[in-house]
Amino acid sequence: MRLVKVGICGLGTVGSGTINLLQRNSELINPRSNCEIIVSQVGARRDNPNCDTSSLNVSRDIFDVAKNPDIDIVVELIGGTTVARDLVMTALKNGKHVVTANKALIAEHGMEIFAYAESRNLIVAYEAAVAGGIPIIKGLREGLSGNQVNWMAGIINGTTNFILSEMDSKGREFSDVLVEAQEKGYAEADPTFDVEGIDAAHKLVILASIAFAMPLDSKQIFTDGITKLQPQDVSYARELGYAVKHLGIARQTEQGVEIRVHPTLVPKNCLIAGVDDVLNAVMVNADAVGTTLFYGPGAGAEPTASSVVADIIDVARTMDSNPDSWVPALGVKTDALDPRQILDIQDIETSFYMRFSALDKPGVLSTITKIMADAGISIEAIVQKEQPATEEYVDVIILTNVTYEKSLDAAVENIEKLETVRGNVSFIRVEHLDQ
Amino acid sequence: MRLVKVGICGLGTVGSGTINLLQRNSELINPRSNCEIIVSQVGARRDNPNCDTSSLNVSRDIFDVAKNPDIDIVVELIGGTTVARDLVMTALKNGKHVVTANKALIAEHGMEIFAYAESRNLIVAYEAAVAGGIPIIKGLREGLSGNQVNWMAGIINGTTNFILSEMDSKGREFSDVLVEAQEKGYAEADPTFDVEGIDAAHKLVILASIAFAMPLDSKQIFTDGITKLQPQDVSYARELGYAVKHLGIARQTEQGVEIRVHPTLVPKNCLIAGVDDVLNAVMVNADAVGTTLFYGPGAGAEPTASSVVADIIDVARTMDSNPDSWVPALGVKTDALDPRQILDIQDIETSFYMRFSALDKPGVLSTITKIMADAGISIEAIVQKEQPATEEYVDVIILTNVTYEKSLDAAVENIEKLETVRGNVSFIRVEHLDQ
Numbered sequence: 001m002r003l004v005k006v007g008i009c010g011l012g013t014v015g016s017g018t019i020n021l022l023q024r025n026s027e028l029i030n031p032r033s034n035c036e037i038i039v040s041q042v043g044a045r046r047d048n049p050n051c052d053t054s055s056l057n058v059s060r061d062i063f064d065v066a067k068n069p070d071i072d073i074v075v076e077l078i079g080g081t082t083v084a085r086d087l088v089m090t091a092l093k094n095g096k097h098v099v100t101a102n103k104a105l106i107a108e109h110g111m112e113i114f115a116y117a118e119s120r121n122l123i124v125a126y127e128a129a130v131a132g133g134i135p136i137i138k139g140l141r142e143g144l145s146g147n148q149v150n151w152m153a154g155i156i157n158g159t160t161n162f163i164l165s166e167m168d169s170k171g172r173e174f175s176d177v178l179v180e181a182q183e184k185g186y187a188e189a190d191p192t193f194d195v196e197g198i199d200a201a202h203k204l205v206i207l208a209s210i211a212f213a214m215p216l217d218s219k220q221i222f223t224d225g226i227t228k229l230q231p232q233d234v235s236y237a238r239e240l241g242y243a244v245k246h247l248g249i250a251r252q253t254e255q256g257v258e259i260r261v262h263p264t265l266v267p268k269n270c271l272i273a274g275v276d277d278v279l280n281a282v283m284v285n286a287d288a289v290g291t292t293l294f295y296g297p298g299a300g301a302e303p304t305a306s307s308v309v310a311d312i313i314d315v316a317r318t319m320d321s322n323p324d325s326w327v328p329a330l331g332v333k334t335d336a337l338d339p340r341q342i343l344d345i346q347d348i349e350t351s352f353y354m355r356f357s358a359l360d361k362p363g364v365l366s367t368i369t370k371i372m373a374d375a376g377i378s379i380e381a382i383v384q385k386e387q388p389a390t391e392e393y394v395d396v397i398i399l400t401n402v403t404y405e406k407s408l409d410a411a412v413e414n415i416e417k418l419e420t421v422r423g424n425v426s427f428i429r430v431e432h433l434d435q
Numbered sequence: 436m437r438l439v440k441v442g443i444c445g446l447g448t449v450g451s452g453t454i455n456l457l458q459r460n461s462e463l464i465n466p467r468s469n470c471e472i473i474v475s476q477v478g479a480r481r482d483n484p485n486c487d488t489s490s491l492n493v494s495r496d497i498f499d500v501a502k503n504p505d506i507d508i509v510v511e512l513i514g515g516t517t518v519a520r521d522l523v524m525t526a527l528k529n530g531k532h533v534v535t536a537n538k539a540l541i542a543e544h545g546m547e548i549f550a551y552a553e554s555r556n557l558i559v560a561y562e563a564a565v566a567g568g569i570p571i572i573k574g575l576r577e578g579l580s581g582n583q584v585n586w587m588a589g590i591i592n593g594t595t596n597f598i599l600s601e602m603d604s605k606g607r608e609f610s611d612v613l614v615e616a617q618e619k620g621y622a623e624a625d626p627t628f629d630v631e632g633i634d635a636a637h638k639l640v641i642l643a644s645i646a647f648a649m650p651l652d653s654k655q656i657f658t659d660g661i662t663k664l665q666p667q668d669v670s671y672a673r674e675l676g677y678a679v680k681h682l683g684i685a686r687q688t689e690q691g692v693e694i695r696v697h698p699t700l701v702p703k704n705c706l707i708a709g710v711d712d713v714l715n716a717v718m719v720n721a722d723a724v725g726t727t728l729f730y731g732p733g734a735g736a737e738p739t740a741s742s743v744v745a746d747i748i749d750v751a752r753t754m755d756s757n758p759d760s761w762v763p764a765l766g767v768k769t770d771a772l773d774p775r776q777i778l779d780i781q782d783i784e785t786s787f788y789m790r791f792s793a794l795d796k797p798g799v800l801s802t803i804t805k806i807m808a809d810a811g812i813s814i815e816a817i818v819q820k821e822q823p824a825t826e827e828y829v830d831v832i833i834l835t836n837v838t839y840e841k842s843l844d845a846a847v848e849n850i851e852k853l854e855t856v857r858g859n860v861s862f863i864r865v866e867h868l869d870q
Contacts, residue, residue, distance in 0.1 A: 002759075021581055021723050028648065031767040032580045034759045127578070133724035135578025143562070143570025145467045146456055146744030213463065271709055271730060288456050288741040289568035289731060295706060296727035306723040309581030321760035324437075324469045325753040332466040 002035040004316040007065035007096075009087060010077035011044035014101050014128070016051030017301030018075065018308045025309075033313040041065050050301070066091040073315050075308060076100040085109050088124070092117055097319055099311040101128035101304055107202035110209075110216040114329040121323045125311035130203040131156050131280045133303030134296040135310065140284060141210050141331045147286035149211035151251035153264075153433055156203040158278035158298040159187045159194035160226050160246040164263075165276040167234045168243060174229055186278055196225035197246065197261040204248035207282070208259050210331045212252060214340045222345040224262035233355060233426060236385070236397050237265050242353070242430070243273040249431065256341030258348050265353050265430040272433065283433060291433075346406040351380070351430035354398040354412070359420040360387070368396070368415055375411035377403045393422055399430065437470040439751040442500035442531075444522060445512035446479035449536050449563070451486030452736030453510065453743045460744075468748040476500050485736070501526040508750050510743060511535040520544050523559070527552055532754055534746040536563035536739055542637035545644075545651040549764040556758045560746035565638040566591050566715045568738030569731040570745065575719060576645050576766045582721035584646035586686035588699075588868055591638040593713035593733040594622045594629035595661050595681040599698075600711040602669045603678060609664055621713055631660035632681065632696040639683035642717070643694050645766045647687055649775040657780040659697035668790060668861060671820070671832050672700050677788070677865070678708040684866065691776030693783050700788050700865040707868065718868060726868075781841040786815070786865035789833040789847070794855040795822070803831070803850060810846035812838045828857055834865065 006022070008015055022029065022039060030036050042053055043062030059065060066074055066087055074091035076098060078084050084105045088098050089112075098117070100106065106113070106126050117124045127137045131154070140149075155161050159181055166177040178195065181187035193199045201221045209216045226246050234244045242265040251258040266273045271293055275281040280298030285291045297303035318326055330337060358364050365382065372379055378401040385395040400408070412425045441457070443450055457464065457474060465471050477488055478497035494500060501509055501522055509526035511533060513519050519540045523533050524547075533552070535541065541548070541561050552559045562572045566589070575584075590596050594616055601612040613630065616622035628634045640653045661681050669679045677700040686693040701708045706728055710716040715733030720726045732738035753761055765772060793799050800817065807814055813836040820830040835843070847860045 017723075025581060025583055025722070028583060028767075029581060031648070031771045032763075034763075034768075134727060135574050138578045139570050139574055139729075142749065143573045143745055144741060145748045146460060146464060146741050148460055148463060213466070269709075271706065274704075274706055274709055286741070287460070288452075288737040288744070290735075290738055292569060292729075292731035294574075294727075294729060297725045300725075302723040303725055306579065306581050306721070309723070310578055313580045314577065317762070318756075318760040321753075321756035325756035325760065327752070328467075328469075332463075333469075336466045 001030065004035045004037050004073065005040035005071050006037060006073045006075060006312060007041040007043065007068060007071040008039060008075045008077065009043040009062040009065050010079070011042060011046070011048040011051060011053070012077065013301045014304045014308065015044065015077040016048040017305035018077065019051050019053065021302060021305045021309050029309065029313060033316040035316050037312060037316050040071050041068055062087055063090060066096065067094050071096060072319065073097045073099060073312060075312065076102060077308070081105050081108050088113055089116065092120060092122055095120065095122070097123040097315045099125045099308055099315060101126070101308055103129040103199065103202040103206065107205045107216055107218045110206070111334065115334045117329070118334055123315050123319060123326055124329055125315055127311050128304045128307035130206050131282060132296070132298040132300065133306040134280055134282065134294050134298065135307065136207070136282050136294045137210065139294050140207065142327055144284060144286055144289055145331065147288045149252065150285045150287060151249065152207055152211055152282060152284050153272065153431060154204070154207065154248045154282035155245055155272060155275050155280050156248050156282065156298065157194055157200040157246060158280060159191065160200070161275065161280070162186050162278045163226060164234070164244055164246060167229070167231055168238060171231050171235060173231055174227060195227050197223040200246065200248045200261045204250060204259060204261055208250040208257065211250060212257055212340055213330070213332050213337055214257070215337045220259070220342045222260040222262070226263055229263055230426065233428060236355065237353060240399065241268050242266060243268055244428065245272065247431065253343070255347065256343040258343050260345060260348065263428050265428055266433060270433050346404070346409070348405050349402050350405070351402050352400045352408050353428045353430055354400070354425055356396055356415060356425040357393045357422045358396045359392060360394045364420045367418065367420070371414045372411050375407045377407055377411055436465065439470045439472050439508065440475035440506050441472060441508045441510060441747060442476040442478065442503060442506040443474060443510045443512065444478040444497040444500050445514070446477060446481070446483040446486060446488070447512065448736045449739045449743065450479065450512040451483040452740035453512065454486050454488065456737060456740045456744050464744065464748060468751040470751050472747060472751050475506050476503055497522055498525060501531065502529050506531060507754065508532045508534060508747060510747065511537060512743070516540050516543050523548055524551065527555055527557055530555065530557065532558040532750045534560045534743055534750060536561070536743055538564040538634065538637040538641065542640045542651060542653040545641070546769065550769045552764070553769055558750050558754060558761055559764055560750055562746050563739045563742035565641050566717055567731070567733040567735065568741045569715055569717065569729050569733065570742065571642070571717050571729050572645065574729050575642065577762055579719060579721055579724055580766065582723045584687065584719060584721045586684065586720050587642055587646055587717060588707065588866060589639070589642065589683045589717035590680055590707060590710050590715050591683050591717065591733065592629055592635040592681060593715060594626065595635070596710065596715070597621050597713045598661060599669070599679055599681060602664070602666055603673060606666050606670060608666055609662060630662050632658040635681065635683045635696045639685060639694060639696055643685035643692065646685060647692055647775055648767050648772055649692065650772045655694070655777045657695040657697070661698055664698055665861065668863060671790065672788060675834065676703050677701060678703055679863065680707065682866065688778070690782065691778040693778050695780060695783065698863050700863055701868060705868050781839070781844070783840050784837050785840070786837050787835045787843050788863045788865055789835070789860055791831055791850060791860040792828045792857040793831045794827060795829045799855045802853065802855070806849045807846050810842045812842055812846055
């Protein structure tokens, strides 16, 4: 059997999980890869007690691994986009294939990395970069390769899904659940990347690039987090038959491509509404297959290692074959990717959930419905929530039919000007995910 | 670009869908396969109005296609296991790669076909044989290749899932829904293959073989259909928080491998319980990744064609490369497959739902609970359903903890002997799918 030598850079959660998994399952991994895979070197600044590296060649300089002439595949698990980029480019320049779990690196520097790898006949594999253990890159890029993708909608950040699940099931406040998520290790000390949707945007850019054969471009993605979400909106949504999920959505339309990350109302009877806690799921709707869903753990040592090892097996099995037989990193070769018009959020059509506080007296609702009609927005439902009799103001909830975001903004501006309305209008986009 | 010539055998639902999809999406299929894929010949006894073959070379003899020296890939879409087997073996003997959607053929003759293809350095791809448009073969065989699979549970027959969904949501009788399913084209005129679980068993054998690296063997599978299922059991299950699903289950245990198809109670809050109508879903639980789920349409012209075309793309891209770089048909080469002990249903442990009709008088329940205790079965819940006051007998429902099937059978035999119990004891296996 051919010997394939792997160098692992980074001994954090995923790095130690990968080494453990390669060791534990070597008896089944080797026949699946048609070769013998061994960890030749590990690069890490410090050891990890979760992983026994005593029998391995460990270097404190990760660049030793990238330059080691004995190594075939460099596995980048250090994270970040500066040193990681240098490391991956150094590995490629030294003729090594690369496996990475780094979504930020791929989203921001993927074009440079993939184009260079192609020019050098090297493979860059990154299944673990999106949705952890779910084989969504393979499913989308190869499993659905006969299809034209219409849209995708994914819960692709476990931290925000955990927070929303807790807000929904227990009526808790965002900030309260965040502290628990941090204590449980689901959220970082600085949670910005997760709760502001930046991490989800990185993953969505990668999925959209594969789905629509367009270059990676993380600059133009509309990204809204969950920090401003109020428990009463989650609760009202539930009463109306919806769950609030933080979705990454990409859609092909005649006007261009939508790529956006934001809290979204989805009908409770939609399978993705039942995806709770730190779990991930990606729905893909495509012209031939219809709607599919891929579900599983989106993070964690072993689930992420599952995808890293699957990539190592694929690379080991195919690295010595004709490069034209490899699946291109983004489904087609980089020179066949076509830039697409990415729509401004203002030009995107969805339904909306709106909530505001209005004086409970005759004529108020008719003024509001007139504002909506003037903005060209058709109303699906309007609900005035009962309040204590002592309260002058009541919560008004409106569900709209499909409309442009700019129309909604115009209506919101006019409603907020009314003397009978107090404070701001909250709104959340609604997706039915049914066609 | 390299030209790859495909011959399609069979112009039924899937054959016409495949030709339509290859034509419609050729502009995206070609760059994804790194070659130009053309349909060189079609073999079919008659035309199909859903598909324009006027510009294609059509032969009335499918064996013309298998022997055509000009063709690289033969796509077998005629179904059945006799002519289809001859056709596939003839194609392989003539040096052609094969793509098939035929689950019965793979389950029954896969070992012969795969071993011969390996010896001739040819690819046999069969993604469409299991769960239609869901890329579960690829997901399991490649996406989760670093894992040891613990268990799988799948809704892998759309017909039975449609019937069960209707029985559940509308309280209808099996035979009544079957007629509707036949009218809608979801069920065949002879529905035996679907409703008796034979079709699901074929698919499960394939999945189990990949998951546990064991040879295909469809002889030893415990298979129970849905024909005897009563609406009141579906309704009682719902009241207890369960849905009744027709599952294919495969599990690795210390004693051996379980492979079984039968109606199953699954908790309503389990994602697979929400998979309704003709849709399919497969849960896979494995040591590294944990629990994943793959969901989508399990049948139909275009969903099935989606998988057939994905296979054609994979074969076209890789056929000229080193055969050691190919993914072996069952994940590992045929000589690396290990026969496994398949457990008899009597030796399998599950929980059970039981229902019987007992006299509504003191002492009856204590006799029954003593029988259960004597059989070593621990009871999770026992419910006596309220009946009209005029009725002497009441329905008794028992949910057991995990026990051997042989223990359950012993208890059932003793309960049925009681004079206070009328008729037979109905039972359905229960799976919690939570570890």
